[in-house]
Amino acid sequence: MSKRFKSILTPIIAVLLGIIVGTIIMLVSGYNPVAAFTALWNGAFGEVYYLGEVVRQFTPYILAGLAVAFAFRVGLFNIGVEGQFLVGWLAAVWVGVAFDLPRVIHLPLAILAAIVAGALWAFIPGLLKARFRVHEVIVTIMMNYVALHVSNYLIRNVITNHGDNSGPIHKSATLRSPWLESITDYSRLHWGILLAIISCFIMWFLLERTTRGFELRSVGFNQHAAQYAGMNVNKNIILSMVISGAFAGLAGAMEGLGTFEYAAVKGGFSGVGFDGIAVALLGGNTALGVFFSAILFGVLKVGALNMPLEAGVPNELVDIIIALIVFFVASSYFIRVFLDRISKKEVK
Amino acid sequence: MSLMDILIILVPSTLLWAAPLVFTALGGIFSERSGVVNIGLEGLMVIGAFSAIVFNLFTFDTFGSATPWIALLIAMAAGALFSMLHAVAAITFRADHTVSGVAINLLATGLTLFLVKLIFDKGETGIISKGFSKIDIPILKDIPVIGKIFFQNTYWTSFLAILVAIIVWFIVAKTPFGLRLRSVGEHPMAADTMGINVTKMRYYGVILSGALGGLGGGVYAQSITSNFSHSTISGQGFMALAAMIFGKWHPLGSLGAAIFFGFAQSISIIGSSLPFLKEIPNVYLLIAPYVLTILALTGFIGRADAPKASGTHYIKGNR
Structure with a gap:
């Protein structure tokens, strides 16, 4: 995996992790994530x-x-x-x-x-x-x-x-x-x-x-x-x-x-x-x-x-997701370690 | 209005506004002295305020008049738990401390408002029925002059804040734990050589800052606002950060700075009812804490230097 590819992959992984944790939060609090993300999509592009x-x-x-x-x-x-x-x-x-x-x-x-x-x-x-x-x-x-x-x-x-x-x-x-x-x-x-x-x-x-x-x-x-x-x-x-x-x-x-x-x-x-x-x-x-x-x-x-x-989901959920994305980007050290592991396995 | 009358209003009010700042600034000291910059104090206060108010609202029937105090313990636990995120990111995952602190602030506001809407179905909680109210301190209130100014119509939390500041000073300056904490913040490699577990000490520092930040938020919410909404904590965490710096990372210095900032805040609110002070435009009082902090950092009011290793990561084996 080239360095450039990794530097593009890291933020994408951070965004995905943010969305996944956001989804988990919705599931735990009894909201419907599919409805929420559909509403979000419609609210931006509808x-x-x-x-x-x-x-x-x-x-x-x-x-x-x-x-x-x-x-x-x-x-x-x-x-x-x-x-x-x-x-x-x-x-x-x-x-x-x-x-x-x-x-x-x-x-x-x-x-x-x-x-x-x-x-x-x-x-x-x-x-x-x-x-x-x-x-x-x-x-x-x-x-x-x-x-x-x-x-x-x-x-x-x-x-x-x-x-x-x-x-x-x-x-x-x-x-x-x-x-x-x-x-x-x-x-x-x-x-x-x-x-x-x-x-x-x-x-x-x-x-x-x-x-x-x-x-x-x-x-x-x-x-x-x-x-x-x-x-x-x-x-x-x-x-x-x-x-x-x-x-x-x-x-x-x-x-x-x-x-x-x-x-x-x-x-x-x-x-x-x-x-x-x-x-x-x-x-x-x-x-x-x-x-x-x-x-x-x-x-x-x-x-x-x-x-x-x-969808009846509080819009603050998005603030949580944004904060999580910042967290994961800031902690990208562990994402990079993870990516290094994967690419090393490929070499072997 | 005589000077005495003014002091009777002003002193309890100053201490009321100062108490949350004192707790939170002391928390900041634990974190920064261990070498972890904590911009997330604001977020930790938000978590503390939220959990204290929610706990208070739901358990008042069970615990009665002890509720606010138990709520403070809950706020401390919640703050400590939440600060673990900052600890993991900034210490273990080597995130930039400032960035992680910003994330803590964003997450705290987002999460608490999300939960408020989930639990109460509106943007703010109800008003708590029992917060910290004005009291007269027994015995001490009868001392002539001083008793009237300091010990009547005041709040227990104000005195708790001063007491905690002295305890923190003792811990940081006089105990082995404090020495280890400081050494990890000044020169982690030397500390490591002497067998101190740098990572562990830094975790302690951050978690203590979370507990005290949560305490500060809980005190603020239960003695000043009485409910929780998006505007409950608006800048108090950063003002506590300013107090910590203005106090030169020293517990008693920060206590003094926090009391001074509490004074500025209370004047900006009650100043219009006092002679002399109503002549001063509010804006000067509002910006005073921040301007003074900048001046202190610049060296115009005695130079303030941060712990040497603050903001850096300690990676074993690196020079």
């Missing part, structure tokens, strides 16, 4: 409306996944995607409600604001890591909560006068289009999916085809070797966090300018940032892998909403 919602759902997943994956490739764990996503969302909506410009200027400006906000939010942990060697995991977790509370504060006190909702953005800043809505039976599908696909390409090109990308990957493989080879490790660490945050901020723009077209005070996290970790892990931290695993998670999440209606 109608063109659902299909539109699936695409709408996996658009931010792709970007959040890219954000986590990009940092991972440089050896950093950006748990702060959620926070960068929230500030991106807020910045996009802020520009969306505050200005009144022609669409060709307004929409790009709002998207840019989200990217810059996310990048700046990620710059802080990057700088602290490079300058003070502070572990980025803890700082980004803390920054998530700071982002949550600060953006709630800004919505309440700056954007509105003690309101809980920013109100809808101007039509000139929206990512939605009447055409996309009409072909998908008025789902919330928007043009963001194009940006997400372009972002996948950017990540691949940047990492695999440029000198800068080579440096970033070198730092990820071995900081000391990279340093010895004359690369500026600190600069690359900061840069990778900034790019990662930019992807996360863009993911926020997808929600702010596409799905919801407003920003509201939140009691807790949206979960997109944490799902992004799952997406990146399952996708093996590559652009193409992220794309496909985001589709899988988008299908699961949107399809799950149909499960309580059609």
Whole structure:
């Protein structure tokens, strides 16, 4: 078995194990797994409306996944995607409600604001890591909560006068289009999916085809070797966090300018940032892998909403399956040992 | 309103909010001191909160007023059991500790809400009829001034938290078990050479963190929210993690940090009814724990260094 084949097989086995354990949980709790998975399938592909919602759902997943994956490739764990996503969302909506410009200027400006906000939010942990060697995991977790509370504060006190909702953005800043809505039976599908696909390409090109990308990957493989080879490790660490945050901020723009077209005070996290970790892990931290695993998670999440209606199974079952998939991918050591055993037997 | 009146409101409320953080942060210390990073504290609190509330709801008729305390034991057992997943993944299967912790959090929320819907057929449980309620501590409440501030209208769990912190400090700093635990977290190879079973010590560390995290969740749910829903535990586990770091991985330091964070949380809730404090925008109090933790890590408030081997896997025979 070649190494490449194994690296593709491992996530597939993890997904299968996740689904098997999910099925067992349903059987134990007295639900009908066949009905549940049929409902999930119908809820994702049964109608063109659902299909539109699936695409709408996996658009931010792709970007959040890219954000986590990009940092991972440089050896950093950006748990702060959620926070960068929230500030991106807020910045996009802020520009969306505050200005009144022609669409060709307004929409790009709002998207840019989200990217810059996310990048700046990620710059802080990057700088602290490079300058003070502070572990980025803890700082980004803390920054998530700071982002949550600060953006709630800004919505309440700056954007509105003690309101809980920013109100809808101007039509000139929206990512939605009447055409996309009409072909998908008025789902919330928007043009963001194009940006997400372009972002996948950017990540691949940047990492695999440029000198800068080579440096970033070198730092990820071995900081000391990279340093010895004359690369500026600190600069690359900061840069990778900034790019990662930019992807996360863009993911926020997808929600702010596409799905919801407003920003509201939140009691807790949206979960997109944490799902992004799952997406990146399952996708093996590559652009193409992220794309496909985001589709899988988008299908699961949107399809799950149909499960309580059609099969009477709580949609949280899908959250359990996603968590299990993360578990099995993380513990892929035992899957690999198992695969090694099999391939050794074949040789004999 | 005199200063005395303010303290009478503020001190019990601070300790009420701090207690769950103290327990959970102490759990985090056991895990991290053994070298296993535990981002899953939040999930362990969720499991603890869920099992305590469910147990309380179903057995109140049997156990009466002892129910909340027995529910805490159940929460500890559930947390310990659940943390085994993290232990197996992070220690035996060599999963990235942070990733496995994230999975614990995702799984805990998914599983508990699934079970809530399975058992109660709606998104939240009912309200428990007996949680931890305000009490006056006998004898101590009669001490002038201090008794009124610290020992009246307060909660047993607050004092239990302080007691447990002292016990944990004693275990970690003064017992052979604590020494082994710390050595495994600092330099596992040296510990192994001295005949300490690294894997076993790390399992102990993680399982203890599960028990204490579950305890923290059980205390929180039974003294503050009184029911279980998706929003019962929202960030307390991460705040406990922050308290652990701000306390520099030291049980008493973390106790202090947790009390301080409890203070910030309680002010952000009751602050509007107090003079001086209502002038401060809420947002500063809400973000204070997190910003302070970042500053502590950066070295502006005394440098906080994690145990040397935290987050690494110990593989026998590797250098």
